Amino acid sequence: MLKGLGIAALGLLVLVYPLLDHNNAHVDFLTNAGAFILLALGLNIVVGFAGLLDLGYAAFFAIGSYSFALLSSQQFEIHIPFWVMLFLASAIAAIFGILLGAPTLRLRGDYLAIVTLGFGEIVPQTFLNLSQWTNGPNGISSLDQPSFFGRAFGFSATPYYYVIIALIAIAILLASNLQNSRLGRAWMAIREDELAARHMGVNTTTTKLAAFALGASFSGMAGCVYAAKLDLVSPDQFQFNVSVLVLSMLVLGGMGNIVGVIVGSFILSFINSFLLPQSTALAQSVGLHLDFTNYRFMLYGFILVAMMLFRPEGLIPSRQRKAEFKEAMKDPHLASQEQEEYEERPGLTV
Amino acid sequence: MDVLLQQLINGLSLGGIYALIALGYTMVYGIIELINFAHGDVYTLGTFFSLAILTGIGVTGELHGFTLLGVIVLVVVASMLLCGITGVLIERLAYRRLRNAPRLAPLITAIGVSFILENVMQLWKGPSPIPLPEFFPNPSLQLGNVAISAKSVLVIAVAIGMMVALQLFIYNTKMGKAMRATAQDRDAAQLMGININTTIAVTFLIGSALAGAAGFVSGIYYGTTWFFNGFEAGLKAFTAAVLGGIGNVAGAMLGGFLIGLIEAIATQYIPSGAQWSNVVVFSVLVLVLVFRPSGLLGESLPEKV
Amino acid sequence: MTFFKLTDVRKAFGGLVAVNDLSFEIVPGSIVAMIGPNGAGKSTVFNLITGIYTPTNGRIELEGQTINGLRTDKVTALGIARTFQNIRLFAFMSALDNVMTGRHSRMHCQLFESLLHTPRQRKEEKIVRERARELLRFVDLERDADNYARNLPYGHQRRLEIARALASDPKLLLLDEPAAGMNPKEKEDLIKLIRRIRDTGVTVFLIEHDMNLVMNVSERVTVLDHGEKICEGLPVEVRNDERVIEAYLGRAEGAA
Numbered sequence: 001m002l003k004g005l006g007i008a009a010l011g012l013l014v015l016v017y018p019l020l021d022h023n024n025a026h027v028d029f030l031t032n033a034g035a036f037i038l039l040a041l042g043l044n045i046v047v048g049f050a051g052l053l054d055l056g057y058a059a060f061f062a063i064g065s066y067s068f069a070l071l072s073s074q075q076f077e078i079h080i081p082f083w084v085m086l087f088l089a090s091a092i093a094a095i096f097g098i099l100l101g102a103p104t105l106r107l108r109g110d111y112l113a114i115v116t117l118g119f120g121e122i123v124p125q126t127f128l129n130l131s132q133w134t135n136g137p138n139g140i141s142s143l144d145q146p147s148f149f150g151r152a153f154g155f156s157a158t159p160y161y162y163v164i165i166a167l168i169a170i171a172i173l174l175a176s177n178l179q180n181s182r183l184g185r186a187w188m189a190i191r192e193d194e195l196a197a198r199h200m201g202v203n204t205t206t207t208k209l210a211a212f213a214l215g216a217s218f219s220g221m222a223g224c225v226y227a228a229k230l231d232l233v234s235p236d237q238f239q240f241n242v243s244v245l246v247l248s249m250l251v252l253g254g255m256g257n258i259v260g261v262i263v264g265s266f267i268l269s270f271i272n273s274f275l276l277p278q279s280t281a282l283a284q285s286v287g288l289h290l291d292f293t294n295y296r297f298m299l300y301g302f303i304l305v306a307m308m309l310f311r312p313e314g315l316i317p318s319r320q321r322k323a324e325f326k327e328a329m330k331d332p333h334l335a336s337q338e339q340e341e342y343e344e345r346p347g348l349t350v
Numbered sequence: 351m352d353v354l355l356q357q358l359i360n361g362l363s364l365g366g367i368y369a370l371i372a373l374g375y376t377m378v379y380g381i382i383e384l385i386n387f388a389h390g391d392v393y394t395l396g397t398f399f400s401l402a403i404l405t406g407i408g409v410t411g412e413l414h415g416f417t418l419l420g421v422i423v424l425v426v427v428a429s430m431l432l433c434g435i436t437g438v439l440i441e442r443l444a445y446r447r448l449r450n451a452p453r454l455a456p457l458i459t460a461i462g463v464s465f466i467l468e469n470v471m472q473l474w475k476g477p478s479p480i481p482l483p484e485f486f487p488n489p490s491l492q493l494g495n496v497a498i499s500a501k502s503v504l505v506i507a508v509a510i511g512m513m514v515a516l517q518l519f520i521y522n523t524k525m526g527k528a529m530r531a532t533a534q535d536r537d538a539a540q541l542m543g544i545n546i547n548t549t550i551a552v553t554f555l556i557g558s559a560l561a562g563a564a565g566f567v568s569g570i571y572y573g574t575t576w577f578f579n580g581f582e583a584g585l586k587a588f589t590a591a592v593l594g595g596i597g598n599v600a601g602a603m604l605g606g607f608l609i610g611l612i613e614a615i616a617t618q619y620i621p622s623g624a625q626w627s628n629v630v631v632f633s634v635l636v637l638v639l640v641f642r643p644s645g646l647l648g649e650s651l652p653e654k655v
Numbered sequence: 656m657t658f659f660k661l662t663d664v665r666k667a668f669g670g671l672v673a674v675n676d677l678s679f680e681i682v683p684g685s686i687v688a689m690i691g692p693n694g695a696g697k698s699t700v701f702n703l704i705t706g707i708y709t710p711t712n713g714r715i716e717l718e719g720q721t722i723n724g725l726r727t728d729k730v731t732a733l734g735i736a737r738t739f740q741n742i743r744l745f746a747f748m749s750a751l752d753n754v755m756t757g758r759h760s761r762m763h764c765q766l767f768e769s770l771l772h773t774p775r776q777r778k779e780e781k782i783v784r785e786r787a788r789e790l791l792r793f794v795d796l797e798r799d800a801d802n803y804a805r806n807l808p809y810g811h812q813r814r815l816e817i818a819r820a821l822a823s824d825p826k827l828l829l830l831d832e833p834a835a836g837m838n839p840k841e842k843e844d845l846i847k848l849i850r851r852i853r854d855t856g857v858t859v860f861l862i863e864h865d866m867n868l869v870m871n872v873s874e875r876v877t878v879l880d881h882g883e884k885i886c887e888g889l890p891v892e893v894r895n896d897e898r899v900i901e902a903y904l905g906r907a908e909g910a911a
Contacts, residue, residue, distance in 0.1 A: 114385060115636050121629075122629050174770050185759070247458070298465065298466050301464070348381055348520070
């Protein structure tokens with residue numbers, strides 16, 4: 001009862017925030033944080049639900065953004081409306097999710113991670129290189145402005161804020177539906193024991209590809225909104241550190257747990273865009289020549305290491321993940337069940 | 351033709367550096383099945399340490415004779431030692447507790463360590479590339495239109511030398527045997543009385559020291575260094591280790607030189623090659639892992655036994 | 656058309672021949688067992704049937720359809736389910752979820768319906784959940800429905816694996832050493848369970864080391880040694896067969 005009231009109150013606050021706080025910078029921050037929440041929810045499907053460690057997730061963010069930039073701007077004089085692009089970018093990203101996920105299907109967890117990392121490098125590098133279409137390092141700007149029933153969005157962050165909130169709400173609904181479904185159980189089964197999962201009748205190929213596609217689709221959508229708001233896309237927005245940032249959000253918040261992921265995402269966005277710059281301003285105002293934003297990556301690194309060492313299940317864990325990590329640390333043979341009795345260890349040879 | 355030969359020389363030099371780094375990846379993966387993400391950054395640290403020592407002892411210009419030899423030995427040994435210790439510390443602090451955790455955990459931790467190292471180096475020497483003192487005389491042997499520089503010879507010689515030393519170590523010493531046993535079957539090795547913690551620590555020590563050596567020769571060969579070097583070099587060296595056959599020392603060497611050659615040739619012969627060479631190398635990674643995950647020298651596992 | 660048949664099935668791993676020209680048939684509605692000393696290739700046969708391995712030679716047929724070379728999930732969909740020698744439950748899913756997952760191949764809802772929780776999806780989930788509870792009741796694990804599989808006592812885990820396998824409504828159930836690690840009381844219950852399973856129309860094919868259990872519950876026994884069938888017949892026939900005794904005890908020459 002109390003929990004329901006709390007959620008309703010929070011929901012109400014979220015809905016009316018821009019009306020209460022007219023500081024555009026604040027709304028802009030929340031919108032960006034929202035985009036990253038959407039990214040985190042998407043990655044949560046791939047990593048948290050299906051257990052596929054994707055280190056190149058920023059690639060789909062890039063694909064979503066560039067799709068908008070290429071199909072809704074002066075670049076090729078194509079002007080697909082923003083609302084259509086939301087779905088189109090999402091669909092394009094989903095297709096790439098399948099394409100880039102396909103080669104990884106038979107790979108073990110760590111190899112899968114490295115291959116996805118490779119793709120995460122290849123995609124922005126390709127956007128950078130195909131400069132006759134993408135303007136290379138300069139990126140594409142002057143993108144079409146979205147409008148709602150004839151009213152252009154303008155320079156305020158507020159309309160984008162509401163779009164993101166709506167998308168997040170939809171994402172939460174879809175993700176939690178997936179968790180409690182045949183597909184959700186199939187993902188969990190694959191994560192636990194792929195061989196046994198197959199014996200349940202799970203087609204591991206299509207099931208994993210579904211995870212990649214769905215995860216990518218959230219990312220594509222986020223990319224589309226982000227590009228529209230920023231009015232600029234360039235390759236350096238989608239480097240490895242973005243993929244790691246989103247992963248850190250999951251690690252911090254709690255992989256597999258939707259609420260955890262949202263909380264983790266918000267905390268990191270807050271630290272990144274608020275805490276670090278504000279602390280720097282504060283420090284400099286008292287004469288200390290410190291720029292805390294330079295310590296950003298060290299901070300992510302420490303969060304990742306500390307979380308894995310001391311609370312791998314995250315701040316708000318899914319009950320299951322918590323049990324998994326605790327048990328695995330106690331019983332080495334459970335963890336190595338991943339390595340089927342049918343595989344050989346590489347060993348060390350010369 | 352001359353261009354091709356020149357690129358082959360370049361490729362081998364490039365490859366020598368990758369090979370040295372790849373050795374560290376392959377050893378660590380062979381023994382605890384962890385992709386030590388931070389390894390590429392230990393390599394960069396090697397260059398940073400080299401730079402620090404060179405500046406520390408006041409090297410500015412070209413050196414000759416015994417001074418040159420002395421400086422090289424000093425810097426290489428120091429760099430290897432410092433990097434080795436760094437590697438051991440990382441293992442002890444960040445990885446050891448997670449030895450039995452689900453494989454995702456140490457991999458994520460390794461990424462975290464990598465970020466920390468990169469940030470530290472960025473704060474140490476700044477965000478831009480930094481030059482190293484040009485103290486190594488660089489005469490070239492001219493064979494027609496192809497030039498083989500002394501620096502190239504240095505890189506290749508160091509790489510091959512280190513690999514031979516490593517092979518001898520793994521096969522002829524007690525610790526080497528312990529490493530091989532631990533890689534095969536950790537529990538059995540422990541039952542045989544092998545101290546797993548020490549064995550793994552030594553593996554990291556050697557692997558990281560080799561990265562330190564790679565950092566040193568890289569500093570000489572390229573003349574500059576950058577805090578973010580390790581990321582790309584690390585990925586390519588890992589590709590090399592996988593290509594050669596993960597867990598196989600000779601494979602790491604072979605893979606390293608091959609990747610170097612592939613990169614040099616791609617840079618030369620693909621239009622705007624330098625931009626696409628990364629894509630080419632990563633594509634090699636994907637192709638190897640999908641079609642022949644055991645690599646060139648790894649045993650081809652025909653079926654799950 | 657025979658219900659289930661292996662014809663000249665051969666499996667070689669490089670130079671090692673694990674299964675050598677094995678042929679036998681299973682009659683529907685029966686309980687049959689495969690025995691043999693360790694390393695005889697019994698689990699390999701199961702692995703060949705469920706598609707983990709592909710035979711080097713030979714044919715495996717279910718109701719006239721060739722199934723060797725099919726993907727594991729297809730084999731399950733066609734009606735063959737199994738348990739594993741080293742229990743492969745989904746450790747961190749509840750017992751109920753384990754069994755519900757077992758029903759995967761018989762469920763119809765696809766991605767779209769899972770995403771939207773359509774009325775049809777919700778109805779199907781409800782039916783599947785009910786069926787899963789039924790199965791847990793069938794193996795007497797009702798009270799453990801919400802516990803993590805990992806936390807169940809060993810004997811319960813073995814029964815859970817059987818319930819999970821039954822969830823796919825199999826025609827043929829493969830049990831790989833189901834009695835391993837059980838005490839005598841548990842083994843008695845297991846025999847009763849196997850008979851109850853057979854009575855629901857499922858054919859049971861088991862690998863076992865416990866001779867008493869095998870003799871007690873099976874109608875027909877096949878004996879494997881070094882990958883080859885050395886004997887086949889009624890339990891009492893097999894038990895007294897010289898070759899079988901030899902395979903288990905070694906040659907009798909000079910046995911004093």
